[in-house]
Amino acid sequence: MISQLSWKIGGQQGEGVESTDRIFSTALNRLGYYLYGYRHFSSRIKGGHTNNKIRISTMPIRAISDDLDILVAFDQESIDLNAKELRPGGVVVADAKFSPTVPEGVEARLFAVPITAIAEELGTSLMKNMVASGASWALLGLPLEVFNKAVEEEFGRKGPAVVEKNVEAVKRGAEFVLEQAGGPLDEFRLEPADGKQKLFMIGNEAMGLGSLAAGCRLMSAYPITPASEVMEYLIKKLPKFGGTVVQTEDEIAAVTMAIGANYAGVRTMTASAGPGLSLMMEAIGLSGMTETPLVIIDTQRGGPSTGLPTKQEQSDINALIYGTHGEIPKVVIAPSTIEECFYDMIEAFNVAEKYQVPVIVATDLQLSLGKQSCEPLDYDKIQIERGKLVTDELPQLEQHALFKRYEFTEDGVSPRVLPGAKNGIHHVTGVEHDQEGRPSESAINRKKMMEKRLGKLANLRIANAVKADAPNEAPELLIVAMGSTGGTIDEARGRLNREGISTNHVTVRQLHPFPSDLLEPHLKSAKKVVVLENNATGQLANLIKQNVGYHDKIENLLKYDGTPFLPSEIEKACKELR
Amino acid sequence: MATFKEFRNNVKPNWCPGCGDFSVQAAIQRAAANVGLEPEQLAVISGIGCSGRISGYINAYGLHGIHGRALPIAQGVKLANRELTVIASGGDGDGFAIGMGHTVHAIRRNLDITYIVMDNQIYGLTKGQTSPRSAEGFKTKSTPEGSIESTLSPLEIALSAGATFVAQSFSSDLKQLTALIEAGLQHKGFSLINVFSPCVTFNKINTYDWFKENIVNLDQFEDYDPSNRVAAMNKIMETGGMLTGLIYQDKGRKSYEDLAVGFRQEALAKQDLKLSAGDFDKLLAEFK
Numbered sequence: 001m002i003s004q005l006s007w008k009i010g011g012q013q014g015e016g017v018e019s020t021d022r023i024f025s026t027a028l029n030r031l032g033y034y035l036y037g038y039r040h041f042s043s044r045i046k047g048g049h050t051n052n053k054i055r056i057s058t059m060p061i062r063a064i065s066d067d068l069d070i071l072v073a074f075d076q077e078s079i080d081l082n083a084k085e086l087r088p089g090g091v092v093v094a095d096a097k098f099s100p101t102v103p104e105g106v107e108a109r110l111f112a113v114p115i116t117a118i119a120e121e122l123g124t125s126l127m128k129n130m131v132a133s134g135a136s137w138a139l140l141g142l143p144l145e146v147f148n149k150a151v152e153e154e155f156g157r158k159g160p161a162v163v164e165k166n167v168e169a170v171k172r173g174a175e176f177v178l179e180q181a182g183g184p185l186d187e188f189r190l191e192p193a194d195g196k197q198k199l200f201m202i203g204n205e206a207m208g209l210g211s212l213a214a215g216c217r218l219m220s221a222y223p224i225t226p227a228s229e230v231m232e233y234l235i236k237k238l239p240k241f242g243g244t245v246v247q248t249e250d251e252i253a254a255v256t257m258a259i260g261a262n263y264a265g266v267r268t269m270t271a272s273a274g275p276g277l278s279l280m281m282e283a284i285g286l287s288g289m290t291e292t293p294l295v296i297i298d299t300q301r302g303g304p305s306t307g308l309p310t311k312q313e314q315s316d317i318n319a320l321i322y323g324t325h326g327e328i329p330k331v332v333i334a335p336s337t338i339e340e341c342f343y344d345m346i347e348a349f350n351v352a353e354k355y356q357v358p359v360i361v362a363t364d365l366q367l368s369l370g371k372q373s374c375e376p377l378d379y380d381k382i383q384i385e386r387g388k389l390v391t392d393e394l395p396q397l398e399q400h401a402l403f404k405r406y407e408f409t410e411d412g413v414s415p416r417v418l419p420g421a422k423n424g425i426h427h428v429t430g431v432e433h434d435q436e437g438r439p440s441e442s443a444i445n446r447k448k449m450m451e452k453r454l455g456k457l458a459n460l461r462i463a464n465a466v467k468a469d470a471p472n473e474a475p476e477l478l479i480v481a482m483g484s485t486g487g488t489i490d491e492a493r494g495r496l497n498r499e500g501i502s503t504n505h506v507t508v509r510q511l512h513p514f515p516s517d518l519l520e521p522h523l524k525s526a527k528k529v530v531v532l533e534n535n536a537t538g539q540l541a542n543l544i545k546q547n548v549g550y551h552d553k554i555e556n557l558l559k560y561d562g563t564p565f566l567p568s569e570i571e572k573a574c575k576e577l578r
Numbered sequence: 579m580a581t582f583k584e585f586r587n588n589v590k591p592n593w594c595p596g597c598g599d600f601s602v603q604a605a606i607q608r609a610a611a612n613v614g615l616e617p618e619q620l621a622v623i624s625g626i627g628c629s630g631r632i633s634g635y636i637n638a639y640g641l642h643g644i645h646g647r648a649l650p651i652a653q654g655v656k657l658a659n660r661e662l663t664v665i666a667s668g669g670d671g672d673g674f675a676i677g678m679g680h681t682v683h684a685i686r687r688n689l690d691i692t693y694i695v696m697d698n699q700i701y702g703l704t705k706g707q708t709s710p711r712s713a714e715g716f717k718t719k720s721t722p723e724g725s726i727e728s729t730l731s732p733l734e735i736a737l738s739a740g741a742t743f744v745a746q747s748f749s750s751d752l753k754q755l756t757a758l759i760e761a762g763l764q765h766k767g768f769s770l771i772n773v774f775s776p777c778v779t780f781n782k783i784n785t786y787d788w789f790k791e792n793i794v795n796l797d798q799f800e801d802y803d804p805s806n807r808v809a810a811m812n813k814i815m816e817t818g819g820m821l822t823g824l825i826y827q828d829k830g831r832k833s834y835e836d837l838a839v840g841f842r843q844e845a846l847a848k849q850d851l852k853l854s855a856g857d858f859d860k861l862l863a864e865f866k
Contacts, residue, residue: 088593213853239839240840246657257654263654263655265847265848266658268654354786379859390738420847424618427615
């Protein structure tokens with residue numbers, strides 16, 4: 001019996017790859033397996049090779065695997081492109097329709113199943129995803145009734161006849177392949193899982209859910225890959241809580257609408273990716289200057305310009321930290337797990353209101369779109385903190401006096417009232433202003449206001465601003481990273497450890513203001529530091545050099561071809577760099 | 579009940595003496611009082627430019643944002659607190675050049691806000707460049723040989739974008755302007771009020787006298803029916819866009835807030851943020 005396995009389905013975009021993956025993984029989740037998914041897709045709707053890969057395990061996993069055990073292929077191209085990943089003894093389940101062949105040199109068992117033919121016999125070739133998934137499910141020797149339950153849920157709303165047909169398709173696929181193979185394949189027998197259903201979601205959904213839990217009731221956004229799922233999730237949910245999602249005409253409208261709504265007292269956010277963030281930069285300055293809370297999600301993808309819209313990259317770091325003209329206080333948070341996607345949204349909204357600043361939550365494509373198991377999310381951890389929001393009745397103001405919305409205080413944060421409050425009238429402007437918000441060009445006021453705003457974040461450290469797994473006092477290697485790469489790093493570390501190479505692993509979760517003090521001891525104790533990131537210029541490494549130092553110890557480990565790191569790549573590079 | 583004086587503050591506008599914007603400011607203050615508002619119930623959201631300063635000159639909640647973005651900010655304010663009366667305001671450059679995209683889509687969206695444009699056919703704060711509202715041949719610092727681009731007709735655009743309230747006025751006609759702003763504030767949906775507001779410093783063509791000579795006041799036509807969209811479009815074209823008065827109003831269409839499924843009557847800003855444990859569990863169950 002094995003404890004983990006990798007399964008992949010490939011075909012033309014629009015051919016049912018997504019739905020096959022969805023039903024297959026839902027059924028596995030029912031059995032209690034931990035899952036971690038990876039989508040390879042292109043910026044087009046129909047046509048073009050696409051594949052979805054799932055790692056299945058009895059233990060928590062947060063990385064795609066180096067190799068592949070089972071490949072389900074709807075066309076020869078899927079075999080040609082992916083066969084090299086198959087481990088010796090792997091399996092290909094392919095549609096007999098195209099007389100599949102396995103490339104020379106690949107040691108794999110091929111099962112040609114009349115996938116299309118069975119589906120057409122049952123009424124429509126659309127059901128070939130059911131035949132294919134049924135066949136691969138059967139090879140694993142997993143209980144068919146669990147799979148059928150998932151099918152029922154997927155098609156239930158289309159009526160019992162449709163469910164029945166799809167269940168039949170699964171059965172026919174299973175029967176055919178079992179006959180060919182002479183029963184389930186023993187070498188792919190998974191150890192039973194714990195039977196406890198896990199939460200199974202993508203990072204974008206976790207962030208949507210986190211926003212809802214944080215009290216976000218409005219979202220204004222413009223569709224973009226890979227961020228759209230956040231708005232698609234929230235448009236289904238927000239109306240139930242009195243709010244809504246507005247699809248705006250562009251990202252500038254999205255961010256300024258969010259600023260207006262936050263100013264008027266509703267936790268509002270927008271979500272986008274690099275191109276949208278570029279358009280938002282001026283407005284982010286308005287939020288900083290007017291001390292209006294604002295939360296923005298940036299799902300990083302391949303840049304620059306349109307770049308690689310459907311591929312992995314972590315190259316917005318500089319833009320997020322330095323973007324907008326002039327100088328404002330700003331917070332950039334980078335969740336590194338699916339659970340953090342949820343909890344960090346709550347923290348982001350709290351920080352935005354407590355410090356009255358823009359907060360950017362930056363994921364990367366793999367974290368945003370990779371569907372994976374998620375540990376239980378704790379209701380009791382949802383705390384809503386609104387900072388110096390004044391809700392009490394206010395004393396009457398003297399004639400022509402305004403509420404001191406920008407009052408100088410010890411911590412730089414001023415009391416905030418919402419429009420509508422009696423005796424709270426004040427002015428808000430992106431022009432430099434005095435304590436009442438009125439435009440002011442006074443040099444003395446300017447200096448004090450700049451210091452007030454920029455001083456607000458002096459001591460800000462979000463929860464686990466730097467997350468460390470540091471078992472070694474003086475490790476041979478310290479690996480520093482951010483975003484979705486953590487699970488892959490830990491897998492590589494396991495292998496390095498077995499070879500006697502000691503490693504510590506630090507994840508930077510607060511990218512700005514940079515938590516230098518928390519990072520410094522880790523750099524100090526390590527012999528060598530590898531900063532691993534999905535970009536070409538080493539933006540995180542440069543931040544560390546700029547803020548902490550240790551230039552002589554730091555080595556870059558960069559990948560910017562659009563694909564996530566594999567454990568073997570990290571393992572190999574670490575051996576070379578140490 | 580507040581009078582228009584309560585909508586005044588003690589800030590001296592930085593507009594040039596004789597600027598049309600003074601009257602627009604006065605008309606907003608009067609209209610707000612006339613419809614029964616208290617200062618704290620009004621939010622004026624403005625853009626950048628001479629006229630954009632207006633939010634600082636009215637005793638009400640005010641936000642002076644960034645160039646061209648008064649409308650999305652104002653829509654955000656309204657969505658957050660639909661109990662507020664929200665006015666968006668700015669110049670023709672703000673609304674019809676850099677912010678034109680927002681103008682068209684705010685019209686389509688039809689949130690219950692009032693947009694007052696101070697249209698002086700020129701860029702004043704940057705000291706005299708051409709605007710989308712400048713006439714062809716209009717000479718400015720940026721068009722020394724005269725503008726070679728066609729003049730934008732915001733009224734035609736508004737009608738074709740599905741506007742539910744379109745009006746135009748002249749800053750000298752304080753009575754008509756005040757009445758139109760009142761009507762706009764009371765209209766349940768997006769109201770566009772374009773106001774000819776002469777720039778006495780940089781626009782020597784479109785002067786007060788020029789407007790007085792060229793304006794066609796709709797109030798003189800007893801049989802004009804502002805509920806007829808085709809007639810409205812014809813009238814705009816017939817007069818070369820030089821008409822004033824209530825041009826078009828559709829009282830039937832519901833506002834965005836009323837059409838959005840689940841969007842509550844009570845201000846969102848007043849609602850409890852915390853999810854109940856039961857709701858949270860239900861949300862989680864969908865991911866199993």
